Amino acid sequence: TVPPVPPMVPVPTPTPRAAIPPARSTQTVPPVRQSDPSAATRRRQDRRGRVTAQPEEAVVEIVDTVRLATERRIKQVHDRLEVAMVGVQSDIAVQRGLNPGLSGEVTVRLTIAPEGNITATEIVRNTTGNNQLPRRIALRLQKLRFPPNPTGLPVSLTLPFVIPR
Numbered sequence: 001t002v003p004p005v006p007p008m009v010p011v012p013t014p015t016p017r018a019a020i021p022p023a024r025s026t027q028t029v030p031p032v033r034q035s036d037p038s039a040a041t042r043r044r045q046d047r048r049g050r051v052t053a054q055p056e057e058a059v060v061e062i063v064d065t066v067r068l069a070t071e072r073r074i075k076q077v078h079d080r081l082e083v084a085m086v087g088v089q090s091d092i093a094v095q096r097g098l099n100p101g102l103s104g105e106v107t108v109r110l111t112i113a114p115e116g117n118i119t120a121t122e123i124v125r126n127t128t129g130n131n132q133l134p135r136r137i138a139l140r141l142q143k144l145r146f147p148p149n150p151t152g153l154p155v156s157l158t159l160p161f162v163i164p165r
Contacts, residue, residue: 069150076147081159084144091136092163103165104128108138112155116146119154128163137161 096102104127111120121138128134141159149155 073147073150080144080146084141087140088137088161091133091140092161095130095133095136099130101165102128102130102133103163105160105162106134106137107158107160108134108141110141110144110157110159112146112149112157114149114152114154116148118142118144118146124158125160133163 092102105125106123106128107125109120109122109124110118111122113119118141121142123134123138126134
């Protein structure tokens with residue numbers, strides 16, 4: 001007889017961060033009983049004698065694949081934003097050369113199409129008193145390309161840029 005499939009443990013959704021934490025195992029395969037020799041491999045034979053994987057093995061494999069793909073995508077987005085930040089810092093330096101007392105916050109919202117290109121940029125907040133800097137930041141971010149979204153849905157991303165005194 002086939003043992004019942006254990007309940008699935010929810011897999012935490014990764015969030016974009018500066019440093020991606022090391023991957024944790026999300027395996028939900030129950031412990032192997034020593035008394036059952038067929039449980040050691042967690043495989044069974046179908047009617048024709050073919051060896052097939054148990055459902056929990058397939059679930060674990062899918063969960064691990066999705067987790068790795070998600071972590072990879074987050075890293076790609078993070079790397080592209082890091083490259084853009086070099087240009088934004090250059091724009092801030094230029095504007096500071098023109099206005100040495102420049103400080104405040106510029107918040108820009110990006111809309112990313114499923115293909116990875118930016119379809120809209122919106123300046124959500126500007127407390128710098130400088131109208132040129134937010135425009136330059138928005139133009140620089142408009143040129144970014146992100147990896148395609150596997151869900152096929154657009155994504156909105158809000159980025160705050162704090163300019164200290």
